[in-house]
Amino acid sequence: MIFDTKIDHTIQVTSFGGAGTTMLYKFLDQCCRDIPKNTHDWIPWKHQQVPPADEDVKQGFRALYLFGNPMNTVLSIFRRGYQHWHFERMNESGEGQGLQNLEEFLKHDDDPFQLADHFERWTTAKRRYPIMLLRFETLWEQQEEVFAFLGVPSGLQDEFPKRRERHSDWRKQPVEHRKRLKRIYGSLAKRIQSRPKTEII
Secondary structure, three states: OOOOOOOOOOEEEEEOOOOOHHHHHHHHHHOOOOOOOOOOOOOOHHHOOOOOOHHHOOOOOEEEEEEOOHHHHHHHHHHOOOHHHHHHHHOOOOOOOOOOOHHHHOOOOOOOOOHHHHHHHHHOOOOOOOEEEEEHHHOOOOHHHHHHHHOOOHHHHHHOOOOOOOOOOHHHOOHHHHHHHHHHHHHHHHHHHHOOOEEEO
């Protein structure tokens, strides 16, 4: 579903999933940044389908859009059993095919989570407020720039969560799973990998 509502916060973090949004919201909440109220795990803002309209935001609003390897995203969604919930967040209507489990999902060639569309809408948006686009895998090396953009005091850098090894890594999947993941998300993964580590639009 697409949310188009008035916004009270001035900092928003959004991704298509599996890219550290929850971690960042928890950290920013501790820093007393002006983020959305934590109701229902920062939904709808965490995976909002389109950047908020200019007329819906307050002065000083800015957004951080995180994106990572979509194959890891999908593995993370299924590993945590979030596939039905995530499908509802990423679609206006309809029923996703093969959402029972990862094996069933990989039998189909489509992307029911609409990850490519989500990525396109955010990375090509034309808004009067700034949007920082950031590859999740480079978050820690870009930490200083991210802090400056979000208005987080540099003295809190040591409080930022340490980087951890991913639980969901498509490269560790069986060969057949890797082939099917690449068939569905290989093109998007290449587009993401070719983008700058960070940019502000």
